[in-house]
Each structure stands twice: as C-alpha cells, then as structure tokens.
Amino acid sequence: MSRFRPGRALGITVGALAILVIGVYGPATLLGPLPMVKATVVSAPAAAAPATPPVLPAAGTSAVVSLVPPAAGATTTAMTVASTPIAAAGSTTPLPMAAAAKVVAALVVLSAKPLDAGAAGPGVPITPADYQGYLDYVANGARTVIVFPGETWTQQELLQAMILGSSNNHADTLARWAFGSVDAYVSAANAWLAKEGLAGIHVADATGLADASAGTGTDLARLAGLAATNPVISQILASPASALVGQRGVDNTTAYLPEEGITGLSRSYTDAGGVCFLFTATVGTAPAAFTFAGALIGEPDYDTLTSDLKALMASAKAGVTDLPILAEGAAYVRFDAPWDATSTGVVKTGKTRFGWQATPVGAATLDLDAFATGRSGTTIGRVTVDASGEAVTSPLVLDATISAPGPGWRLLNPVPMISALLEQ
Known part of the structure; x- marks a missing residue:
C-alpha cells in the first residue's frame, strides 16, 4: 500500500511547472510578438504666419x-x-x-x-x-x-x-x-x-x-x-x-x-x-x-x-x-513602448503652399501604422492638414530607434507578452 508523500508531490508540481515554463512560456515570451507601442498625439506646431482673410464688404x-x-x-x-x-x-x-x-x-x-x-x-x-x-x-x-x-x-x-x-x-x-x-x-x-x-x-x-x-x-x-x-x-x-x-x-x-x-x-x-x-x-x-x-x-x-x-x-x-504648412521635423505624435523605449513621429518632407492663407491651418489628421519596433527614419504613417480647402499631406517618420527589449523583460512581463500573442 502506497503512501502519500508531500515532498514527492511538490517535486512533481515544480517539475511540471518547470517543463511548462521551459516548453511553453519561455518560447511564447522569448520568441512571441511584442506588444505594439502606444501613440499619443502631441500639440501641433504653431503656424508660421497668421491667416489673412479677404476683406469683403458687409453689404450686398x-x-x-x-x-x-x-x-x-x-x-x-x-x-x-x-x-x-x-x-x-x-x-x-x-x-x-x-x-x-x-x-x-x-x-x-x-x-x-x-x-x-x-x-x-x-x-x-x-x-x-x-x-x-x-x-x-x-x-x-x-x-x-x-x-x-x-x-x-x-x-x-x-x-x-x-x-x-x-x-x-x-x-x-x-x-x-x-x-x-x-x-x-x-x-x-x-x-x-x-x-x-x-x-x-x-x-x-x-x-x-x-x-x-x-x-x-x-x-x-x-x-x-x-x-x-x-x-x-x-x-x-x-x-x-x-x-x-x-x-x-x-x-x-x-x-x-x-x-x-x-x-x-x-x-x-x-x-x-x-x-x-x-x-x-x-x-x-x-x-x-x-x-x-x-x-x-x-x-x-x-x-x-x-x-x-x-x-x-x-x-x-x-x-x-509661400507659407510652410508642414514643417520638416515637426512632431505630431509620441510613441511609448512598454519597455520604456520612446520615439517621436516627425514630418519627413516639409510642405509649403503658395496661395491665400485666408484661414488658419486646420487640425492635423494622423494615419498611423501599428508597430512594435522601428529604426530611426522608418515611415510609420502620414499627417494631413487642411490649408484653406486644400489637403496637404506628408509622411511621418521615427526620429529615434525603438529597439526590441532584452530576454529579461520578456520573461518578467508575462501580461503584455501573452496579450500580444493572443491579439496576433
């Protein structure tokens, strides 16, 4: 007749967990997809020059x-x-x-x-x-x-x-x-x-x-x-x-x-x-x-x-x-990775508009790609503003590299890693 041995049961449990960690959790976190960076829109740069509306008569x-x-x-x-x-x-x-x-x-x-x-x-x-x-x-x-x-x-x-x-x-x-x-x-x-x-x-x-x-x-x-x-x-x-x-x-x-x-x-x-x-x-x-x-x-x-x-x-x-509408290097969005890496989305190519700047440049519309890592200069979306009825667009690029975290961060942060795996 066998006896229940607590030490043996604990050993089996620990061993099973170790196998699970080594066989499943380890590969899932070390080799799995990274969570996407968080994008936060920042205040648009101030206009280079004030708008000058047409002077029209109030009568008629x-x-x-x-x-x-x-x-x-x-x-x-x-x-x-x-x-x-x-x-x-x-x-x-x-x-x-x-x-x-x-x-x-x-x-x-x-x-x-x-x-x-x-x-x-x-x-x-x-x-x-x-x-x-x-x-x-x-x-x-x-x-x-x-x-x-x-x-x-x-x-x-x-x-x-x-x-x-x-x-x-x-x-x-x-x-x-x-x-x-x-x-x-x-x-x-x-x-x-x-x-x-x-x-x-x-x-x-x-x-x-x-x-x-x-x-x-x-x-x-x-x-x-x-x-x-x-x-x-x-x-x-x-x-x-x-x-x-x-x-x-x-x-x-x-x-x-x-x-x-x-x-x-x-x-x-x-x-x-x-x-x-x-x-x-x-x-x-x-x-x-x-x-x-x-x-x-x-x-x-x-x-x-x-x-x-x-x-x-x-x-x-x-x-x-000839007014600058989108200034080269102007920042429109900040990116924060969960592992404390940061970068900013800036205008790649400055855009000017020759015409009558009758109204202030409109609010920026951002079209951003989802990403986890990227090198400096990588295009990550576009910014579009309205300049007196004309849509003016330029690519946004990273101003700094967002590198992947090391294995320690991956292993010690199961929630974001498993969430990224499930989302994929």
Missing part, C-alpha cells in the same frame, strides 16, 4: 474663389475653379445681379453652340424682332449696340457686343438664335445652372434687367471663374474688338482697376441690383502668381466699389505668400 453679397492651376505633368494648361470659396460675405440670399446675367448667357449659349477660341463662328442674321428690341432698349435708356435689319453678325461678334459692350439687345438675339426664344433660353439656362451646381443663381431673362435674375456672391464668384477659364470668353476679354459689323465700335464696359491686377468680366448697375461686378484678379507674377475670381453684388455706387476692391486687393497682397 460677395465672395472670392481660387482658380487652381493644373497639376504638374497635366496635359492641359487650363485652370479649374475651386469648389469652395476662399471667403464670402453679406447676404446668403440671392440678390438682383444686373448684367452678371449676361455672363450666364455667354456660357449657356457656348454650351449649346460651341465655338473655338478666335473663330468667327456661323453668321446670324439680324431680324426685325432684333431691331425692334434694339429700339426698345434705346427708348428705356438701357445699354445697346446698334444693329439694322438684314445685317449678318458672326457668333463671335454677337458675344463681343454682349460681353464687352453689355449690349442688352445682343443678349436677346443670342438667346433667340441659340434656343428659339428668350423663354426657351431661360429654361435652358436654369437647367444649366443646376447642372453646374450653381443653385444660388436664377435667371428670368438674358439681360439681367429683370429683378428676378439674381444670385449669391458665392455662386456668382464661381460663375466668374467658369467664364474666365472658358477659352472663348477669355480670348474676347484679352483681345477686345476694335470694330464690329459695319466698323461700328464697341466700348469695353468690363475693364476696371487693371492697375490693381483686376480683369473685369461684367460691370453694371440697376436700381434694384446696385453696382454689380464680376472679375478675376492676380497677385504676383508667374511662376509665383495666384489668381482668383470674385463677385461684388449690390454695391451702392462706384466710389464704394473702388474702395472695396482696393481693400480686397490689399488683403490679397498681404495674404498670398
């Missing part, structure tokens, strides 16, 4: 929007209109927009009847209705360019008279020629505005004399950008006609403060709309040049328009610069 409705040059290597040289404005001010409700409606007419007609830049286009006969329209506008003191029945104007000449001379009779002639009637044009124009995402603009006529032809500063600034980047319209503005049909002249009504770097697209006045101005402006010279489009609607008089435009351009010259 106004906005400015950037014109974005093509990316390096792009097959086109055309600029595109930014989807969001640099800034907007005044009413968010559409206001009467006067002859800015003719910019809509030019783009809608060119959409229906495409024309190559510099080409004359088809001939358009002047009808008795066109001539009567001219007489009616003259009688009402509205802007016109004279026509006579039986004349033939090219599409380009009609556009020149409407854009440069702000001719109301030519706006109606183009609408009737392209769409059959002014009413049909109005329907087509509002559909085009909706398709282009310009829901803040509505037209009731081709001329803008109707108070119901109205728009918001934000969408009218984008409209100005679309017109400025249209090759036919930009060519007409760059090379004003010295004479049209019958050698009759046309005054350029769009030009205003060119010495400030401003190119006018439409400048007009109505009792309901006040002074309304669509334009583009450029600060600096190529390759360090920044171009934006703008709209100032509902200005009380031309003296106020002049003052407001000069204030806007002064703010543009102060705000447009």
Whole structure:
C-alpha cells in the first residue's frame, strides 16, 4: 500500500511547472510578438504666419474663389475653379445681379453652340424682332449696340457686343438664335445652372434687367471663374474688338482697376441690383502668381466699389505668400513602448503652399501604422492638414530607434507578452 508523500508531490508540481515554463512560456515570451507601442498625439506646431482673410464688404453679397492651376505633368494648361470659396460675405440670399446675367448667357449659349477660341463662328442674321428690341432698349435708356435689319453678325461678334459692350439687345438675339426664344433660353439656362451646381443663381431673362435674375456672391464668384477659364470668353476679354459689323465700335464696359491686377468680366448697375461686378484678379507674377475670381453684388455706387476692391486687393497682397504648412521635423505624435523605449513621429518632407492663407491651418489628421519596433527614419504613417480647402499631406517618420527589449523583460512581463500573442 502506497503512501502519500508531500515532498514527492511538490517535486512533481515544480517539475511540471518547470517543463511548462521551459516548453511553453519561455518560447511564447522569448520568441512571441511584442506588444505594439502606444501613440499619443502631441500639440501641433504653431503656424508660421497668421491667416489673412479677404476683406469683403458687409453689404450686398460677395465672395472670392481660387482658380487652381493644373497639376504638374497635366496635359492641359487650363485652370479649374475651386469648389469652395476662399471667403464670402453679406447676404446668403440671392440678390438682383444686373448684367452678371449676361455672363450666364455667354456660357449657356457656348454650351449649346460651341465655338473655338478666335473663330468667327456661323453668321446670324439680324431680324426685325432684333431691331425692334434694339429700339426698345434705346427708348428705356438701357445699354445697346446698334444693329439694322438684314445685317449678318458672326457668333463671335454677337458675344463681343454682349460681353464687352453689355449690349442688352445682343443678349436677346443670342438667346433667340441659340434656343428659339428668350423663354426657351431661360429654361435652358436654369437647367444649366443646376447642372453646374450653381443653385444660388436664377435667371428670368438674358439681360439681367429683370429683378428676378439674381444670385449669391458665392455662386456668382464661381460663375466668374467658369467664364474666365472658358477659352472663348477669355480670348474676347484679352483681345477686345476694335470694330464690329459695319466698323461700328464697341466700348469695353468690363475693364476696371487693371492697375490693381483686376480683369473685369461684367460691370453694371440697376436700381434694384446696385453696382454689380464680376472679375478675376492676380497677385504676383508667374511662376509665383495666384489668381482668383470674385463677385461684388449690390454695391451702392462706384466710389464704394473702388474702395472695396482696393481693400480686397490689399488683403490679397498681404495674404498670398509661400507659407510652410508642414514643417520638416515637426512632431505630431509620441510613441511609448512598454519597455520604456520612446520615439517621436516627425514630418519627413516639409510642405509649403503658395496661395491665400485666408484661414488658419486646420487640425492635423494622423494615419498611423501599428508597430512594435522601428529604426530611426522608418515611415510609420502620414499627417494631413487642411490649408484653406486644400489637403496637404506628408509622411511621418521615427526620429529615434525603438529597439526590441532584452530576454529579461520578456520573461518578467508575462501580461503584455501573452496579450500580444493572443491579439496576433
């Protein structure tokens, strides 16, 4: 009959534990995966320069929007209109927009009847209705360019008279020629505005004399950008006609403060709309040049328009610069390993942005990789900030090596080691 021997039982238990440690725990901790480092976001570096917002009038409705040059290597040289404005001010409700409606007419007609830049286009006969329209506008003191029945104007000449001379009779002639009637044009124009995402603009006529032809500063600034980047319209503005049909002249009504770097697209006045101005402006010279489009609607008089435009351009010259957005070596995240190794995630490649720093750089968004060890200089994620609507991104790298711990730490810290094994 065997007896229970406590010493023997203890020895078996200790031996079993030793085998377990040597056979299972040892390999699990010595050869198993390490726990991931802990990431802690640190305060972003202070901006290199304060934001300089555009100075826009509080009255009426106004906005400015950037014109974005093509990316390096792009097959086109055309600029595109930014989807969001640099800034907007005044009413968010559409206001009467006067002859800015003719910019809509030019783009809608060119959409229906495409024309190559510099080409004359088809001939358009002047009808008795066109001539009567001219007489009616003259009688009402509205802007016109004279026509006579039986004349033939090219599409380009009609556009020149409407854009440069702000001719109301030519706006109606183009609408009737392209769409059959002014009413049909109005329907087509509002559909085009909706398709282009310009829901803040509505037209009731081709001329803008109707108070119901109205728009918001934000969408009218984008409209100005679309017109400025249209090759036919930009060519007409760059090379004003010295004479049209019958050698009759046309005054350029769009030009205003060119010495400030401003190119006018439409400048007009109505009792309901006040002074309304669509334009583009450029600060600096190529390759360090920044171009934006703008709209100032509902200005009380031309003296106020002049003052407001000069204030806007002064703010543009102060705000447009080449600013560091993500500084090389700037720290955005700290990494702590459980074995007391530390490192910092810093910007690998500094990023600058040439443009109008109208608002402070936005909060950083981090996209980090999970890791346990890494050499100095290893990419461990990316940092992205918003700079006035543009996402600016750079890789983050370790500024110091996080080495693996020794076997002693692995053996003496079972909880994090086993947790790492289970997570894997």
